[in-house]
Amino acid sequence: DIQMTQSPSSLSASVGDRVTITCRASQSISSYLNWYQQKPGIAPKLLIYVASSLQGGVPSRFSGSGSGTDFTLTISSLQPEDFATYYCQQSYSIPYTFGQGTKLEIK
Amino acid sequence: QVQLQESGPGLVKSSQTLSLTCTVSGGSIRSGSYYWSWIRQPAGKGLEWIGRIYTSGSTNYNPSLKSRVTISVDTSKNQFSLKLTSVTAADTAVYYCARGVEGRRDAFDIWGQGTMVTVSS
Numbered sequence: 001d002i003q004m005t006q007s008p009s010s011l012s013a014s015v016g017d018r019v020t021i022t023c024r025a026s027q028s029i030s031s032y033l034n035w036y037q038q039k040p041g042i043a044p045k046l047l048i049y050v051a052s053s054l055q056g057g058v059p060s061r062f063s064g065s066g067s068g069t070d071f072t073l074t075i076s077s078l079q080p081e082d083f084a085t086y087y088c089q090q091s092y093s094i095p096y097t098f099g100q101g102t103k104l105e106i107k
Numbered sequence: 108q109v110q111l112q113e114s115g116p117g118l119v120k121s122s123q124t125l126s127l128t129c130t131v132s133g134g135s136i137r138s139g140s141y142y143w144s145w146i147r148q149p150a151g152k153g154l155e156w157i158g159r160i161y162t163s164g165s166t167n168y169n170p171s172l173k174s175r176v177t178i179s180v181d182t183s184k185n186q187f188s189l190k191l192t193s194v195t196a197a198d199t200a201v202y203y204c205a206r207g208v209e210g211r212r213d214a215f216d217i218w219g220q221g222t223m224v225t226v227s228s
Contacts, residue, residue, distance in 0.1 A: 001170075001171075032212050034212075034214040034215070036215075042220075043203055043205075043218035043219065043220055043221050044154065044203075044215070044218060045218075046214055046215060046216045049208075049211045049212065049214035049216075050211060050212050050214070053211070055214075055216065087153065087154060089154070089156075089214075089215075091207075091212045091213040091214060094167045094169075095156055095167075095168075095169040095170060095171070096144075096156040096213070097156065098153055098154040098155070098156070099153070100153050101153050
């Protein structure tokens with residue numbers, strides 16, 4: 001299985017901050033990396049697919065980059081509704097695997 | 108707009124079989140190039156992909172669960188289902204069904220709301 005490791009595991013930030021979350025794969029996954037946002041008690045929501053493509057309806061302050069083994073999710077200017085847990089997920093090979101999550105909290 | 112809804116027992120006894128159904132509404136399960144997946148999340152923990160099915164009936168399973176999992180589809184009812192046998196407390200989790208988009212390299216673009224399943228002894 002491909003292991004996905006996110007850093008940091010948790011992050012405190014303020015509204016308006018620029019935030020970057022990193023995801024590293026245990027082997028190359030080309031660009032087959034997706035990012036999700038999850039709020040408590042709610043199903044995950046797709047933000048970014050294939051490393052850098054923005055899902056429809058997702059604000060443009062979210063962006064993704066990377067290829068191979070190293071990927072980043074950037075939120076350019078945090079909004080109150082962005083405080084949530086973020087997961088990366090590889091769709092390069094089965095079994096699909098997720099990172100452990102990064103909890104973004106209000107400072 | 109396509110929506111997914113999980114249904115099934117919220118409580119399953121240890122060693123028995125967990126059975127869940129995902130109903131697809133707002134569109135046909137056969138339309139487009141989609142895979143239909145099950146994903147679970149133990150309380151306070153991360154996400155685990157269980158397996159998927161294509162409308163042709165072809166399946167892929169997570170090897171960690173493969174010996175206990177069966178995913179099937181009923182296109183006439185616009186549903187797909189999960190069976191997990193010989194459950195233990197470790198199978199207690201919120202179970203989600205989700206749609207994977209082939210054209211987006213199987214990213215899960217639509218999710219059900221999730222259903223909590225508790226395995227009791």
